[in-house]
Amino acid sequence: MADVRTLGQFQDALDKEMSWRVKEIGVFKVASRRNSPENKPFIRAGVALTYAHWEGFIKKSSEIYIKYVDHKNLSYRDLKTCFAVFGLKSRLTTLVNSKKSVSNIDAFEFLIKEIYNTAKLDLASAVDTQSNLSSKVFCNIANSLAIDTTPYDTRFNLIDKKLVEQRNAIAHGEYLILSGADFSTLVTEVLELMRQYKTDLENAASLESYRRSI
Template identity: 45%
Template sequence: MSKIRTIERLQSLLDEELSWRIKEIATLKILVKRSDNIASSTAVRAAIPLLYGHWEGFIKSSATYYLQFINGQSLKYSDLTSCFVVFGVKKKLNDIEASMASETSIAAVEFLMNELNNTAKLKVDSAIRTEFNLSSKVFVNILKSIGFGVDRYEARFNLIDESLLKRRNYIAHGEYLDVEADGFRDLADEILCMLRWFKTDIENAASLGLFKKIA
């Protein structure tokens, strides 16, 4: 994946990524609102998996953009906070854990010690894992992996797990689920709120250089 070298480019990509999702979610809300009583349940059932797709898609895409931005700063591993160093040397860490051979462990440790003075090359393509099931637990792991706080999202963990993910899974597995149109619109607004928060978190972290280790 290409590097993102400027904050302006990062903001532009984030704006584009969120903009089209906002428009589509707004369209879903309109379709649900305009459906008659008979079709309302069907419209909501069709809309919830799409809403979930925007939740997972934006978190994954925007977090990946953030890592591409960090790659684009051409910093050394030793300049980065620990959570980002992991993205560059995770394979070697896994080698140490998986191998029983001292030779492999020693080689991996030497690599890690020497690599810290080299330019960071974060493995972006597979770094952000939503596991196709972006629950609050998975989301927290993503937040922590990129150095973000959890506190302001916590009040919406039940909404993520029960109102969005559980319903999406029911529908995806062909099970009947009756959701009112008003309930869907409220859910969509809450998800959009979290997507905006996440975007702001990324923009602030990039602008303030929160990915850099404090000297």
């Protein structure tokens, strides 16, 4: 992943991540309008690809944002709790799971001392799409980045029924009948969702929404 230290670099990284996905999905959208025997399987393949780009973009763009925040070199104390968790999760897990008092005491002492140090955010497992990016999983990811999910409420049916459910049916070898017009509408709506999330991340970075309010 390229460096994303400045706001300009962050926006460029999101633009690149979005543009190639739009072009690839667009190929299937155009092809789905043709009247040919290959139309139906092409549409089914297009649904699977559209889902792949939905999941891929949410995961990748979220990771780019976390890396951008990480390069700000802020202390854990200066970050919103949801971001601080990315660097302190292993110690928090110890507090939750360990039954040994010594381990819990050590973990808590570490948290107290570390809170004023420069945060080191762990990207390795920060964004988990669970290979099934439903509205519930999406909200979990967005909330972990302090992104308000209220504007997406009306899109949950699109995500769960029209996209994820149909993709799963195709992935499991079920026969799915979807018209070219329906597929075109699905692509348009999913791309709108991706662009909305991209805008939310850009606004969050610009407004420094990752900082803890004083």
